[in-house]
Amino acid sequence: MSGQGCVKCGSRDAAQKEVAMTGTGLSKMFDIQHNQFIVVYCKNCGYSEFYNKHSSSTSNILDLFFS
Template sequence: MSDAKGCIKCGSTDAAQKEVAMTGTGLSKMFDVQNNQFIVVYCKNCGYSEFYNKNSSAGSNIIDFFFG
């Protein structure tokens, strides 16, 4: 296993994060209720993105996990 850090696609260490909300299925989709919240961590160089459930962990720790 490699100890390399950075984006798995391009190797860049320049990352950012955003919060997004999305609809689910069924009635929430029909009424446009955005009850699913995620933090998106993305590479500023190539755009590779990973979604993390907002309720599962703190946003600042996610970037550390994504880029090591």
Template sequence: MDKGCIKCGSKDAAQKEVAMTGTGLSKIFDLQHNQFIVIYCKNCGYSEFYNKQSSTGSNILDLFFG
């Protein structure tokens, strides 16, 4: 069975790193300490976020394709 994007089946994916604010004081002061790796399908745009600190030891693209 071929694996790919769970929405469209495409195997064309890419990744980006993003940072986001949290709640409370970090939101008020725009402190973007929440870091994620985003894996997205280049065909349909479906995206999954992975916590950067807890997922550094594994291949994130393999997780996206299940």
């Protein structure tokens, strides 16, 4: 990993997970979760950033979190 660490606390202890969310309108009404994201979060303070899973072409999203 590169960069200075978490922008909030400076910790270098981070993790990531995939999440899905509903949109608006009919997808919300029928609980269709077609919006997929990768969440990178600091294990120390909980600061989180969301990255669109389908538009992210980076090889290591954790590097983005720490840059």
